[in-house]
Amino acid sequence: MRQGFRQSMAWLHTWSGLVVGWVLFAVFVTGAASYYRAEISEWMRPELQTGAPIDAGRAADLAADYLRAKAPAAQGWFIGLPQPDKPVTELYWWNDLVSPLQHALLDPRTGAPSPARDTQGGDFLYRFHFELNMPPLWGRWIVGLCAMVLLVALVSGIVTHRRIFADFFTFRRRKSLQRGWLDAHNVTGVLALPFHLMIAYTGIVTLAPMYVPWGITAAFKGDETRFFVEAGLSPEVRLPVGKPGSIVSLAPLVATAQARVSEPLEHVAVYNPGDAAATIVTIFEEPKGLAHLHPQIAFDGATGAELGTTGLVRPATRISAAFVGLHEAHFAGPALRALFFLCGLMGAAAIASGLILWSVARLPKAGERPGLGFRLVRALNVGAVAGLPVGLAAYFLANRLLPVGVAGRADLEVRIFFGAWAAIALAALLRPHLRAWREALGLASLLFLAIPVVSALTTGAQAFDGAARFLGFDAAMLATGLLLAFAASEAGRTRPPRRAEPAVPAGRPAQRAAGTPQARSAAPAPARRRA
Amino acid sequence: MTPIVLALNFALSFAGLAALALSLDRHHRDAFLSRPPKARARGLRVAGWAGILLSLAASVALEGWNFGPVQWIGALTGASLLVVALLSYRPGWLRPAALAALPLALIALPFALRG
Numbered sequence: 001m002r003q004g005f006r007q008s009m010a011w012l013h014t015w016s017g018l019v020v021g022w023v024l025f026a027v028f029v030t031g032a033a034s035y036y037r038a039e040i041s042e043w044m045r046p047e048l049q050t051g052a053p054i055d056a057g058r059a060a061d062l063a064a065d066y067l068r069a070k071a072p073a074a075q076g077w078f079i080g081l082p083q084p085d086k087p088v089t090e091l092y093w094w095n096d097l098v099s100p101l102q103h104a105l106l107d108p109r110t111g112a113p114s115p116a117r118d119t120q121g122g123d124f125l126y127r128f129h130f131e132l133n134m135p136p137l138w139g140r141w142i143v144g145l146c147a148m149v150l151l152v153a154l155v156s157g158i159v160t161h162r163r164i165f166a167d168f169f170t171f172r173r174r175k176s177l178q179r180g181w182l183d184a185h186n187v188t189g190v191l192a193l194p195f196h197l198m199i200a201y202t203g204i205v206t207l208a209p210m211y212v213p214w215g216i217t218a219a220f221k222g223d224e225t226r227f228f229v230e231a232g233l234s235p236e237v238r239l240p241v242g243k244p245g246s247i248v249s250l251a252p253l254v255a256t257a258q259a260r261v262s263e264p265l266e267h268v269a270v271y272n273p274g275d276a277a278a279t280i281v282t283i284f285e286e287p288k289g290l291a292h293l294h295p296q297i298a299f300d301g302a303t304g305a306e307l308g309t310t311g312l313v314r315p316a317t318r319i320s321a322a323f324v325g326l327h328e329a330h331f332a333g334p335a336l337r338a339l340f341f342l343c344g345l346m347g348a349a350a351i352a353s354g355l356i357l358w359s360v361a362r363l364p365k366a367g368e369r370p371g372l373g374f375r376l377v378r379a380l381n382v383g384a385v386a387g388l389p390v391g392l393a394a395y396f397l398a399n400r401l402l403p404v405g406v407a408g409r410a411d412l413e414v415r416i417f418f419g420a421w422a423a424i425a426l427a428a429l430l431r432p433h434l435r436a437w438r439e440a441l442g443l444a445s446l447l448f449l450a451i452p453v454v455s456a457l458t459t460g461a462q463a464f465d466g467a468a469r470f471l472g473f474d475a476a477m478l479a480t481g482l483l484l485a486f487a488a489s490e491a492g493r494t495r496p497p498r499r500a501e502p503a504v505p506a507g508r509p510a511q512r513a514a515g516t517p518q519a520r521s522a523a524p525a526p527a528r529r530r531a
Numbered sequence: 532m533t534p535i536v537l538a539l540n541f542a543l544s545f546a547g548l549a550a551l552a553l554s555l556d557r558h559h560r561d562a563f564l565s566r567p568p569k570a571r572a573r574g575l576r577v578a579g580w581a582g583i584l585l586s587l588a589a590s591v592a593l594e595g596w597n598f599g600p601v602q603w604i605g606a607l608t609g610a611s612l613l614v615v616a617l618l619s620y621r622p623g624w625l626r627p628a629a630l631a632a633l634p635l636a637l638i639a640l641p642f643a644l645r646g
Contacts, residue, residue: 168611342612
């Protein structure tokens, strides 16, 4: 028996998709949410009032004072300057390259620790998107491998889909169960196919120097910083000389830098702040354009003299930066960003419907006992697809309900996110399958609908002053809740609603596919309930 | 101005994709309960591709080769999702919606050109 090319591709698509689907679903959802990372962070720190102008130079000096006291021997300080939509100074510092980054938020006007509640905000979802909350290198490798398999699944999926143009607009939700899921999978996959291909490919490119470092290692004899300098991505950073020193005031450098570049100044990095050869680098927002290239100016830490700027980049670097830019879509205005978000959700929907399709296509016949693998896949589907929204809603609710002063608050929020997710995944193993879907999605829906209410009750007046700051976020939560309620009502349906169907000529694929589930729904009730 | 250009893109893409969908037997039957006559199917197909190409032309002319194609593809994706949703839930609305999109595109055009 000769296996055709299409069949082998179908096999590849089915199994490669199943293996990485659960991880990729979470990656797509958190990635889509990351398009609104700043808005999520703003919502999760309701104490911060946006809008009033802030002196960036003074904020930088206050940050340096704080860091001098807190981390004088650090290898580097990374100061995120306050912006109009983010009125807080965000500090990161590291003592060596192995231990985790240290982090603090300061009030930009006083230099004291910020009054905002302790939370990772949208940054948690952003980092989860490519690190899965694991040690960074592990997480990136896993997400990267999944992205590579995603590319395989996309290409083999295109080959497998035999009627890509004829079925382009087709979603037959009233035909058989399997046909409905197949159409949903095809429509969400094909309509946003340019996005899916782009996002998988650019996602891999973003971390390519990590996955295939050997070119850089060989060409630069292991000196990777040299590569970034020569590629025009980073100005020259000096090595420490081992003599103690102190850095100049940052405010004049901030003013000098701001006078030279028209983009907003985002970060000030200080390398080897306690050394005589400290380097201060000012990093700007990227100019409007596809490429994700931040202009930078470097200064001598001891004298404040200018050391260099990032030069013009050559085409290869520009193309690679454009890939990163396309992935992150910083260039996109609100409307286009909403479309990117929608495409991300369509990717998640394509993965979820693919996972469900796998199990629907393998439903045991009436009276047959489902195998262990089958039951495990189905339970994992519920856990991954319905558990994640429950976790996300729990994360947002925890942000509002945990006492503001409680110790380790940011970690607690994250633990609640994973706890809620894991609880749903476990419950899915214990509950009857269709009920598990309905209950988990229903719970997620209720939790999302509760978010605006809980937020209004706990933040009180804060939420309503100004121009109704969180109206957009609240609307998004309500929309998500309603969408999940719709999903909950649709889930748990064993067969499509009855409707007078036009006669389908015999032998059409639709009818063949329709055979199994219809036979199943005619089975006696107890057999159905077990499935 | 990006949002208004995006709206223009979206309207043109939507009208074009709706025409393409209606040129297919299955969806024509969904909307009109009959198969399209040959000439009509061809006309719809030509109109559909014209709408899609016009949308590309508009996005490239107004946003440049840098952002134009990105925005065009985004608009196409969003518009095609709307076509599928209408076909699945309210097939009868597809034609009036597509016909309404054309004057909307005409209204958006001067604003897009001025912006």
